[in-house]
Amino acid sequence: MENEVAIVTGGASGIGLAIAKELMQSNIQLVVADINQDSMDKLSSEYDLYDGQKVDVTNETDVKNFVDYVVNKYGKIDRSFHVAGATKSDLIIDQSLEDWEFTIKLVLNGVFLFTKYVGQQMKEQNHGTMVNISSINANIPMFYGAAYSSAKASVIMLTKNAALELSDYHINVNAILPGLVATPLTKKMTANKVVDDKFKEKITAKRAAEPEEIAKPAVFLSSSDASYINGSSLIVDGGWQVTAYPDLRELRAQK
Ligand SMILES: NC(=O)c1ccc[n+]([C@@H]2O[C@H](COP(=O)([O-])OP(=O)(O)OC[C@H]3O[C@@H](n4cnc5c(N)ncnc54)[C@H](O)[C@@H]3O)[C@@H](O)[C@H]2O)c1
Numbered sequence: 001m002e003n004e005v006a007i008v009t010g011g012a013s014g015i016g017l018a019i020a021k022e023l024m025q026s027n028i029q030l031v032v033a034d035i036n037q038d039s040m041d042k043l044s045s046e047y048d049l050y051d052g053q054k055v056d057v058t059n060e061t062d063v064k065n066f067v068d069y070v071v072n073k074y075g076k077i078d079r080s081f082h083v084a085g086a087t088k089s090d091l092i093i094d095q096s097l098e099d100w101e102f103t104i105k106l107v108l109n110g111v112f113l114f115t116k117y118v119g120q121q122m123k124e125q126n127h128g129t130m131v132n133i134s135s136i137n138a139n140i141p142m143f144y145g146a147a148y149s150s151a152k153a154s155v156i157m158l159t160k161n162a163a164l165e166l167s168d169y170h171i172n173v174n175a176i177l178p179g180l181v182a183t184p185l186t187k188k189m190t191a192n193k194v195v196d197d198k199f200k201e202k203i204t205a206k207r208a209a210e211p212e213e214i215a216k217p218a219v220f221l222s223s224s225d226a227s228y229i230n231g232s233s234l235i236v237d238g239g240w241q242v243t244a245y246p247d248l249r250e251l252r253a254q255k
Contacts, residue, residue: 004028005074006222007067009057009114010084012039014183015133015218018211019081022219024049031070033057033114034084057084057110067117076125079222080118082111083133086185089144100147107151108158115162115173123169129222130173132159133214136237138177152177156233163231172230174221179237182208204239 010016011032033055040052055066088099122128138153159175
């Protein structure tokens with residue numbers, strides 16, 4: 001992994017930061033694209049391999065300039081992780097178009113813009129890997145989450161389209177669908193005991209994931225160990241998806 005260069009969007013916090021740390025442990029040069037300048041400044045001073053650049057992933061000029069910066073400074077992009085995300089949530093009948101568009105732009109357009117400009121560079125190099133962070137909400141709807149869930153589901157299809165279109169250039173594109181992860185994004189929900197207990201009922205692991213538990217599979221998907229995996233979506237949810245069906249053992253016990 002020596003001399004490799006990786007991009008991580010949203011690498012100033014949570015899952016993106018955990019991916020960044022995982023990559024730096026393998027001596028990979030990291031270039032982070034995030035809007036949180038203060039956090040990136042702090043991390044840059046802590047880690048030699050951490051180069052944080054202020055980028056709004058929804059802004060096409062920002063993304064293009066960032067990719068140019070990475071290539072001019074480091075010469076190539078071996079791996080690109082598209083992690084930045086957030087949501088403005090509401091019930092569909094109450095949601096403003098502005099908040100809907102905020103979420104779609106950040107979650108979906110951000111991944112599209114990075115796939116486009118990083119893809120151009122990886123095509124030129126004739127190699128590379130991309131990992132998109134979707135969500136279990138791509139499969140499971142949630143109250144107040146129509147925009148987020150719709151955008152995350154679209155990220156899975158964008159991943160498949162990118163895998164198809166870029167495969168000629170030895171570029172693999174995959175997605176991860178995390179379940180509940182303990183990050184600043186979910187703090188409000190997990191800090192509420194009633195909601196947190198309800199989550200734990202559904203999650204066979206009975207806890208939220210630590211960001212590192214998403215970072216390790218993400219880094220695996222970007223590595224040569226995953227060379228035969230392309231266009232896939234890996235669910236990393238502590239068993240959440242398997243609990244949708246009622247517990248039929250109760251029925252059997254009634255006999
Ligand atoms: N935490 C969870 O339970 C969970 C579950 C499934 C999926 N996800 C997804 O994982 C990703 C990371 O989430 P997290 O929990 O680590 O959140 P987080 O809030 O800890 O980190 C998100 C990062 O994205 C950055 N960001 C936000 N808007 C940006 C923009 N316009 N341009 C550039 N950077 C921007 C933030 O500054 C922050 O550093 C998101 O896409 C999120 O939807 C999270």
